[in-house]
Amino acid sequence: MSELLTIDSIHVSYGNIKALKDVSMHVDQGDIVCLIGANGAGKSTLLKAIVGLEPLVEGNISLDGEVIATTQMSGSSRHIKLFRRSGAAGTSSLRTDQIAGLGVALVPEGRRVFADMSVEENLDMGAFLVRDEQLIAKKKEEMYDFFPILGSRRKQKTRSLSGGEQQMMAIARALMSSPRLLLLDEPGLGLAPLIVADIFDKIRIINQEENVTVFLVEQNARMALKASNHGYVMENGRIVLSDKSEKLLADEKVRAAYLGE
Amino acid sequence: MGSISEFFQHLMNGLTLGGIYALIALGYTMVYGILKFINFAHGDILMVGSYIGLFTFNAIRGQQMGIWTIVAFFIAMIAGMLFSAVLGVLIERIAYKPLRRATRLAPLLSAIGVSFILSNTAAWAWGTKSRKLDYPFDNTPFTIGGVAITPHQILILVVVIIMMVSLKLFVDRSRIGKAMRATSLDQDTAKLMGIKADQIIAITFAIGSALAATAGFLIALEIKVYPSMGMMTGLKAFVAAVVGGIGNISGAMLGGILLGLLETFGVALLGIPYGMRDTIAFVALIIILLIKPEGLLGKVEKEKV
Numbered sequence: 001m002s003e004l005l006t007i008d009s010i011h012v013s014y015g016n017i018k019a020l021k022d023v024s025m026h027v028d029q030g031d032i033v034c035l036i037g038a039n040g041a042g043k044s045t046l047l048k049a050i051v052g053l054e055p056l057v058e059g060n061i062s063l064d065g066e067v068i069a070t071t072q073m074s075g076s077s078r079h080i081k082l083f084r085r086s087g088a089a090g091t092s093s094l095r096t097d098q099i100a101g102l103g104v105a106l107v108p109e110g111r112r113v114f115a116d117m118s119v120e121e122n123l124d125m126g127a128f129l130v131r132d133e134q135l136i137a138k139k140k141e142e143m144y145d146f147f148p149i150l151g152s153r154r155k156q157k158t159r160s161l162s163g164g165e166q167q168m169m170a171i172a173r174a175l176m177s178s179p180r181l182l183l184l185d186e187p188g189l190g191l192a193p194l195i196v197a198d199i200f201d202k203i204r205i206i207n208q209e210e211n212v213t214v215f216l217v218e219q220n221a222r223m224a225l226k227a228s229n230h231g232y233v234m235e236n237g238r239i240v241l242s243d244k245s246e247k248l249l250a251d252e253k254v255r256a257a258y259l260g261e
Numbered sequence: 262m263g264s265i266s267e268f269f270q271h272l273m274n275g276l277t278l279g280g281i282y283a284l285i286a287l288g289y290t291m292v293y294g295i296l297k298f299i300n301f302a303h304g305d306i307l308m309v310g311s312y313i314g315l316f317t318f319n320a321i322r323g324q325q326m327g328i329w330t331i332v333a334f335f336i337a338m339i340a341g342m343l344f345s346a347v348l349g350v351l352i353e354r355i356a357y358k359p360l361r362r363a364t365r366l367a368p369l370l371s372a373i374g375v376s377f378i379l380s381n382t383a384a385w386a387w388g389t390k391s392r393k394l395d396y397p398f399d400n401t402p403f404t405i406g407g408v409a410i411t412p413h414q415i416l417i418l419v420v421v422i423i424m425m426v427s428l429k430l431f432v433d434r435s436r437i438g439k440a441m442r443a444t445s446l447d448q449d450t451a452k453l454m455g456i457k458a459d460q461i462i463a464i465t466f467a468i469g470s471a472l473a474a475t476a477g478f479l480i481a482l483e484i485k486v487y488p489s490m491g492m493m494t495g496l497k498a499f500v501a502a503v504v505g506g507i508g509n510i511s512g513a514m515l516g517g518i519l520l521g522l523l524e525t526f527g528v529a530l531l532g533i534p535y536g537m538r539d540t541i542a543f544v545a546l547i548i549i550l551l552i553k554p555e556g557l558l559g560k561v562e563k564e565k566v
Contacts, residue, residue: 100453128455
C-alpha cells in the first residue's frame with residue numbers, strides 16, 4: 001500500500017506552549033487509521049495542521065507525495081504582503097481551501113455545522129468545489145439514502161437537529177466532495193453509545209464500500225481501535241505508541257490507560 | 262388635509278428615507294457578518310460613488326430632458342456603483358486585510374483613517390462646495406388620494422425594492438451567496454469546504470459598496486453632493502444596522518426602514534423639532550441597546566475564542 005498522508009516530524013506551537021512535538025506518522029491509501037489520546041493531548045491540533053488551519057513550526061505534511069504544509073509559512077505569514085498570491089509554488093504551505101480541493105475533508109470537532117442553514121444547504125456547501133449541478137443532486141440523494149434521517153429533515157435548519165443527527169450531517173457534508181481522505185475529529189463526542197456505534201458502522205462502510213481513506217481521532221479508544229486497522233497513541237503532543245489496532249487493544253498499558261481495565 | 266392622507270404622506274416619506282438607510286445599512290451588516298468589524302469608511306465610499314455618478318451624468322446627459330436623461334441617470338448610477346465596488350475591494354486589501362490577525366481595534370482605527378483620507382481627498386480634488394445633481398425628469402409631485410408623491414420618491418422605492426429583492430435572492434439561492442452565509446457563520450469551516458474566504462470578503466465589500474453608492478446617488482438629487490455627505494447618513498445607517506441586528510441582512514433592511522419611519526413620524530406626530538431629527542436615531546439606538554442589545558433580528562452570539 002502506498003502512503004496517502006505522510007506527517008514528517010512536525011512541531012506546532014501556540015505561543016510558548018508546544019502542542020505537537022516531533023510527530024511523525026502516516027496513513028496508507030485505503031486504510032482506516034485512528035489516533036487515540038486524552039483530552040488536550042494534541043489530537044485536534046494535528047488534524048488542524050493537516051488541513052492548514054495551524055501553521056507548522058517544523059516538519060512537513062505531504063499528501064500522495066506532494067508537500068501540502070511546511071515551515072515556510074506563506075499561508076499564515078505575518079508579514080504584510082499586498083496582492084500576494086499564496087500557495088502557488090510547490091514548496092509553500094497550501095491554504096485550507098486548496099487542501100480541500102485536493103480531496104481532504106475534515107469533520108471537525110464539535111461538528112461545526114452551519115446552524116442557520118438547512119441540511120440541504122449544508123450539503124451544498126460540502127459540494128462547493130463540485131461545479132456539476134447534476135452530480136451534486138446525485139450525491140445529495142446518496143447521502144439521504146445513506147443517512148435516512150437527513151433525508152426527512154433536508155429543509156430544516158441544522159440547529160434543530162439532535163447531536164447525533166448533526167454529526168451525521170457533518171459526515172455527509174464532508175462526503176459531498178467525494179474526498180480521498182476523510183479526517184474525523186471525535187465523531188463520538190457527547191453522543192449516546194447506540195448512536196456512536198451507528199456512526200462507527202457508517203465510517204467502516206464509507207471506508208470499505210466507497211474506498212475512502214479514513215483517519216480518525218478519538219477519546220473513545222475502544223470504538224476507535226475496533227473500527228481501525230492501525231492505531232497511534234498520543235500523549236502530551238508526542239506519539240508514544242504505534243501498532244496494529246488489535247495489538248493495541250490487547251496492550252497492557254493501553255488497556256490500563258485508555259480502556260479503563 | 263385629512264388625518265388619514267396625512268398619515269400616508271408621512272408613511273411615504275418615511276419609507277423612502279428608510280429605504281435609503283436600509284441600502285447603506287446592508288453594507289455595514291454584511292461586512293460585520295463576515296469580518297466582525299465596522300467599516301467606518303462606508304459612508305465615504307458612498308460619497309465617492311455619488312461624485313462619480315454626478316460626473317458621469319453631467320458628461321453624458323446632453324441638453325434636453327427626455328428619455329435619454331433617464332437612461333443616462335441609470336448609466337451614471339451604475340458607473341458610481343462599479344467605481345465604489347472597486348474602491349471598497351481595494352480599501353479592504355490595502356487597509357484592512359493586513360490587519361486581520363491584529364487586535365480588533367486595529368482595523369477599526371484603520372477604517373476611521375480611510376474615512377478621513379477619502380473625504381479630505383475629495384475636498385482637495387473636487388472642492389468643498391456642494392454640487393447640484395439635476396433631476397433627470399420633471400420632479401413635480403402628483404397627488405393620489407391627498408398624498409403628494411414625487412417621481413423622485415417613486416424612483417427611490419423602485420430602486421430600493423429591486424436592490425433588496427436581488428440581494429436577498431443572491432444570498433439565499435446562489436452558490437456564492439450561500440458561501441457568503443457559510444463564511445459569516447463559521448469562517449474556518451467554510452474554508453474546509455473549499456471556499457476561498459478572501460474571495461468571499463472581496464465580493465462582500467464590492468456588493469456593500471455598490472449598494473452605498475446607489476443610495477448616495479439617489480439622495481444626491483435632494484441633498485446635493487459634497488465631501489462630507491457620507492458622514493451623518495452613514496452613521497445613521499450604521500445605527501439602523503445595529504437596531505436591526507448587526508450581521509443580519511433582513512435586520513439591516515428592517516432597521517433602515519424603521520429608522521426612516523421613526524424620523525419622519527417623530528417630527529410630524531410627536532412634535533420633535535426638525536433640528537432635533539438626527540437625535541432620534543441615536544435615542545432609538547440607546548433604547549434598543551438597553552432592551553435588546555443584539556438588535557431586533559440579531560441573535561445572541563457567544564464570543565468566539
